Amino acid sequence: MTKLTQEERELLTTVERGEWRSVKNLEKERTRYQGYARATFKKDRRINIRLSQKDLDALQTLALEEGIPYQTLIASILHKYAAGSLVERARLAMSQR
Incomplete structure (x- = not known):
């Protein structure tokens, strides 16, 4: 039998309950949520930024x-930061103190 990850065990427990x-x-419902997903990830704006070489x-x-x-x-990094799933190391270190 395959070992389950912690997340898989938790899901299995909720199903069994x-x-x-x-x-x-x-x-x-699937069509409705697919529309939400498309709207969320739609790239309809263009920006110009200057970066160092x-x-x-x-x-x-x-x-x-x-x-x-x-x-x-770059788009992925910006999305993760805007969504709060990407944080600066300094901020992370401060929160762990």
């Missing part, structure tokens, strides 16, 4: 290592 319910009109080179190298275009990497 009967905490999950079937969704009525599944296709309608050193920073741009570093970003391009990271993107190359990840196998993605550097513009995609």
